[in-house]
Each structure stands twice: as C-alpha cells, then as structure tokens.
Amino acid sequence: MAVTIRDVAEASGVHVSTVSRAFSAPHLVNPETRTRVLAIAEDLGYRPNRAARALTTGRTHNIGLIVADIANPFFPPLIKAAQAQARLRDYHVFVADTDEDPQVEEDLIQTLTKQVDGVLLCSPRLTNRTIERLREEVPFVVVNRRAKGLPTVLMDVGRGARLAVEHLTALGHRRIALVTGPSGSWTSKEMQEAAATMSDVDVVFLGPNPPTELGGLAAATDVVASGATGVLAYNDLVAIGLIEGLAERGKNVPGDVSVIGVDDIVPGRLSRPKLTTIAMPTAAAGRIAVDLLLQSVDSAATAAATMLETALIVRESTGKAHR
Amino acid sequence: MAVTIRDVAEASGVHVSTVSRAFSAPHLVNPETRTRVLAIAEDLGYRPNRAARALTTGRTHNIGLIVADIANPFFPPLIKAAQAQARLRDYHVFVADTDEDPQVEEDLIQTLTKQVDGVLLCSPRLTNRTIERLREEVPFVVVNRRAKGLPTVLMDVGRGARLAVEHLTALGHRRIALVTGPSGSWTSKEMQEAAATMSDVDVVFLGPNPPTELGGLAAATDVVASGATGVLAYNDLVAIGLIEGLAERGKNVPGDVSVIGVDDIVPGRLSRPKLTTIAMPTAAAGRIAVDLLLQSVDSAATAAATMLETALIVRESTGKAHR
DNA sequence: TACTTTAGTGCAATCGTTTGTATCGCTGTC
C-alpha cells in the first residue's frame, strides 16, 4: 500500500541505504544524488515509517504528557504549548489523563514507557518513592512540583503571593486570609511560606480546602468569621466559589472584601467581577518542559529546577479597604 | 536494556513464537506452557514493543485526535473522554492542535497518518474536497460537522435551538435575536434553520460573528438595536461577551434581556449571572467517536451519522419578559 | 608510478514482533 524507502530506492536507481542517508546524513551522499532522491521521494509522497525507524534507532520521537485532569482549565494552555513545541522539534505528543488517580498515573507511565522517549509529568500525585523507581525506565521532566534529582519546571508562586499581599496592603487591608489548597500541594505550601514572612499585615490561614469552586464556597464562612477584608485564594476556581459564598452572606466583592485568585484561567477572566489573579506562565512552562525533556533524552539529564516568573493581574475583584 | 520477547523465551525454554502466541493466540499453546510463560514474562517485567508489533501487523494501536484549539473550553471534556475510551481499548491518543489553521491541519494529518490507525477530526476547518482526498490515506471520524460518506458524530443543536426558543417564548418573549457564529459553521447553520421554523415569535438573525467573547461583546449594539428581549447566542463565550456588552449599555440580564448560550462550558457555570445554555454531550461524543473509529479501523467504515441529544439547562440568565 | 586517502555507494545485519509453514510425537482408525 504505502510507499516505502524501497520504492524510492528503486525509482531513483540507488540502494535503500543511500535514500536513508539522503535524509538523515546528507553530507555522506553526493549532492546531485541527494536532490534527485529527495525529489523522487517527494514525488512519490514518501514518508518514513516511524515505527520502523524507532525499532533501529531506539528513538520513537514521541513524548508522553500526563496530567491529572485535562478538563481542569489550568492544563489546556500548557498542553497546547507543549504540543506546539514538540511539533517544532518533530515530536508527537501522547496526552493522557489520570483522573487524579495515582494508580492510573503509574499504570499510564508503565504502558507509555516503551513507546516514548520521555514523559512530562504535570502536577503529579505520585509519591516521591514511586517517581524515584520509575525514572529508571524513562526520562522525566516534572512540572509544578519539586522532585529531587529530576529536571523540574516551577512557577514562582511564592513571589506571586508576596505581590498579592503587597497589593492588598497597598489598598489598605490589614487583615488578610489565605485560603489554602490540598494539604499535599507544593503550591499551597509555597504560598503559605511567602505570606508568613510579610510584615505590616495580619495573615490568617484557612484550610486545607479542595481546590475547586465548592471548596471556595465552603470557605466563605471561615473568611467572614476571620474578619479579613482581603483574601488570597489557592486558585481561581476557589476564588470564584468564595465570591459566590460571600455574596450569599451579603458580602460584596470588592466592596466589602477583596479577593485574589491564582492561575489566571479563562473562567476568571469572564466571571463577574473579573478576577484579580496571579498569572501562571503555563504556556511557557509547557514549552520549556518539552525542551528540557528533549534535551535530557539525548544527553545526560540536567537535574536543575527552572523557576518561572509569575505576575499579578489586577482586575475588578480587589479594591480599597474602608475603615 | 529493556526486556524483549527473546529474554522471555530463553527464560522459559521455548521459542519466541510460542511466547508471542501465549499472548495473542492463547488457544494455540498448551495451557501449562502458557501460564508458565506468562508468569515469567510478568516476572521479568516484559512489555511488548509496540513499534515492533506495528511493523508486522500494520496496526500501531494509536489514534490521532485533531482539534482546532485545545484551549477552547469546548474541547477538553471531549479530549478527556476520547482518551479514556481509547485507553479502555488499549489505544493511545496523539493530541494535536491546529491553531484554527487549515494548512496546519492538513500537515498534521499527513505526518500523523503513518503512525496512527485512524484520526478523529473535531470541528475541522478543512474543505470537503481536502477531506475527500485525505480519507484515502487513513480512516477518519468527523465530529461536529457533516461530511458525506464518512462516519460522523453530531450533536442535535437544531433541537437544542428549538428548546431554547420555546423556553424564551414560554417566558413571554416575542422578539428573539439569534447571534450567529462564523459563516462556515455547521452548528450555526443548524441553529438558524431550526429557529426559522418556529412560530409565535419573531426571530432576527445577527451575524456572522467570531465565536468568541469579543464577538459577543461587539454584537451587543445590534441586539439592542434589534429590540429583541430574548437572545440565543452561538455559544457560551459569545453569550458571556454579550452579557457584558449589554451591561455596558445599561441593559441588565435577565432583567431587561434574556440570554441563552450553547455548549455548557465551565466558564458559563461560573459566570454571573450563571448562564442558561444548551448542553452539548461532548464527553459522549468523544467516547462514541473513538468507538466508531476503532470499528472502522478493522472493518469497512460505516458511513453513518450519529446524532446525539442536547439539553436545555436553565440557570439565571433567562427570565420573564415584561411589557 | 605506486601508495594512501577519501568521497560515494552498496551490502547485510539488526531492531522486536508476528505469522505461515514445517516438524514432531501421539492417538486413533482401518
């Protein structure tokens, strides 16, 4: 059916090895021969069979991208960027969704291992021990989590949290609540550590909470009870839920309480009031993670952590504190 | 490095072909031998090399999933469901993003063709002629667009539109605007045709518009000018933009104008007022599309169109019309 | 002129599976 390297070889009167080299080792073949072969290949619509190539070279030119939940608005921009970057490098991306289940995550890595050159792990739920074990089988890059000895891409949410708190204090808020996320979350820990070092302000920690709209909704009671007039939420979904919960209790945002989220996901840009938030460079993270992965595929892994800048985006959910 | 079928064969004292058959043709090998081989394979951590298998069988056990824009909230649930379904069938999914560019879409299909058993095309922007040509190379299933002679998964947005208009008329609205989408869109056409057949109501068509929040924002002027008190928007993003545009012109939703969107994406559930919308069964579409695709991979393609039901979800953006 | 180098190409092994065919030892039949 399909046109193979052999067809091209016959059509151009050379051996298959010459055709192969015309593509992958140009300097080894006569320029004239090369252009002729390439033209004929083009003509015949020849595309190298990657499976066959993978068999001899051991390189599949595929990478795996594993996320907890594709439908979580945080991930699509990252996936999109990673896929585009991989395409630039002539790699294809398997996307897999673990449904937040560590067991599924491990299985997925196992079955993917043999047909990819590396795996991108986004916000993995696996234990460090398991990651340690699996890294023997395939190169990893981890995004959004610290993993000792592995190349890692992180976003500086600590600095983001400081910017957020500074923004709130500049607006006159003196008592601030940090609505934390799940207890195991690296992001949440970073935010707490950063907030704890701030001066000129009282910070109360409320949590842990599920990282969802419902988590925010439920946290509204605590926020009201805390007497805080400024809130930094674990992420935008929590912030949106919180704003709703506050409204139910007669509190207006930003009139009575200022709320800041994290992630800058699409719903936050469209909700009302539009969410002031800490923007995470997810697209950049995806791009860089792919580059790091491909780099560690054909040389020794550089186990450095890359830290990306975050930025405060002020929209409508924060305002001046009144006495 | 990795453990191959040969290692398993040697460890169990049989020929590789026996090991192969122990997996893929159990009835051809002695039950005793089989269990022994399987145990040893398990022990050694043997995983068949898919590239090698693909080479002989011609089946890669991969499928391609091509969408216009991963970051568009409409797609992730579909991708998620498709990927999960594929995994059930022991298939892996390449996800690729065309950035809404037909040329990229065509390239993508070309390069993917050789390493997948079939391609899922979601809301393709390709011309019918191009699809016609490409289908020679690889089995397709098309989602969210009519494609003659190809298996197709559609969502009954026509019925959804009728439900929406009925809902508005039941609330007393007598003049309704349909804010249409891009001119080439199948969905938009379906909605127009359905709306045109409704009685007891004036329907005005406003468009075409880009399928984004900005498109909705810009359409607000026309809506106000049209004198309509009820609006059906091309999708949720447009609806959200429209609500914002109406607010800028002093029109309250649902007080002055009722607005209905399409898709039931997450932002619509979180925006304020919460959006009344026509829910599209995207997850089901993803699942079914995968099944159809795998089916047409190893038998003749059934070129039937599957139509999925939509549903009206009433939230807060629609209300009674007042004289 | 004889020898070495080098550019360009062909040859053949190899990657890890699958699968059609051959082989082998039994059992049952006539």
Place this chain on the structure above:
DNA sequence: GACAGCGATACAAACGATTGCACTAAAGTA
C-alpha cells in the same frame, strides 16, 4: 502396522528503516 489427524512447538521470513563495514574509483602524495 501404516497412516491420517492433531495438538504443540520450532523455524524462518517478513515488516521498514538504520548503520557499520566493505568496496570502488578518483584524487592526492611522495
């Protein structure tokens, strides 16, 4: 007792590429 039939297994040829090595002819060197 010869042989067909059969279950179980081994053999070996693919699949489509890559790549180390061998070879040839021309160019460079002494």
